[in-house]
Amino acid sequence: MAWLRHGLLAALLALCWPSLAAADESPVLVAHPDVRTVHLTRDTTRAIFAMRQRTWPDGQAVRVHVLSNNDPVHGRFVKERLAVYPHQLQLAWDRMVFSGTGQAPTRVFSQAEMLDRIANTPGALGYLEREYLDDRVQVISVE
Numbered sequence: 001m002a003w004l005r006h007g008l009l010a011a012l013l014a015l016c017w018p019s020l021a022a023a024d025e026s027p028v029l030v031a032h033p034d035v036r037t038v039h040l041t042r043d044t045t046r047a048i049f050a051m052r053q054r055t056w057p058d059g060q061a062v063r064v065h066v067l068s069n070n071d072p073v074h075g076r077f078v079k080e081r082l083a084v085y086p087h088q089l090q091l092a093w094d095r096m097v098f099s100g101t102g103q104a105p106t107r108v109f110s111q112a113e114m115l116d117r118i119a120n121t122p123g124a125l126g127y128l129e130r131e132y133l134d135d136r137v138q139v140i141s142v143e
Contacts, residue, residue: 026081030140032119032120032122035123050093063125068107114127115134119136
């Protein structure tokens with residue numbers, strides 16, 4: 001009977017493990033270490049990445065950085081953390097640029113460049129996979 005219990009536990013873990021691993025693989029929101037905000041709501045994060053909110057809660061300017069639309073990390077971040085599609089963000093950016101009411105975020109070409117830009121740009125915000133994190137940036141939780 002004990003072997004049956006262990007077998008069921010192993011099967012349950014095998015079924016749950018991929019979803020747990022996938023959740024852990026989501027890119028995380030990162031900011032310059034001097035940013036005082038440590039938590040953002042999904043709505044605020046979405047507004048910042050849509051370039052509708054241009055300042056942090058303390059009034060400091062937000063400098064948004066993103067990977068290209070066809071980068072899989074960008075796609076996962078936008079879908080999982082912001083609950084929108086990359087093309088929806090691009091449409092919002094294009095609308096603001098063409099109407100003269102705003103600008104698009106700074107585009108970077110790699111996660112290494114993202115890390116460097118976030119670490120060296122006051123007020124910067126972006127996203128990275130966990131393997132790229134180091135002590136030069138801080139993780140911002142999204143609630």
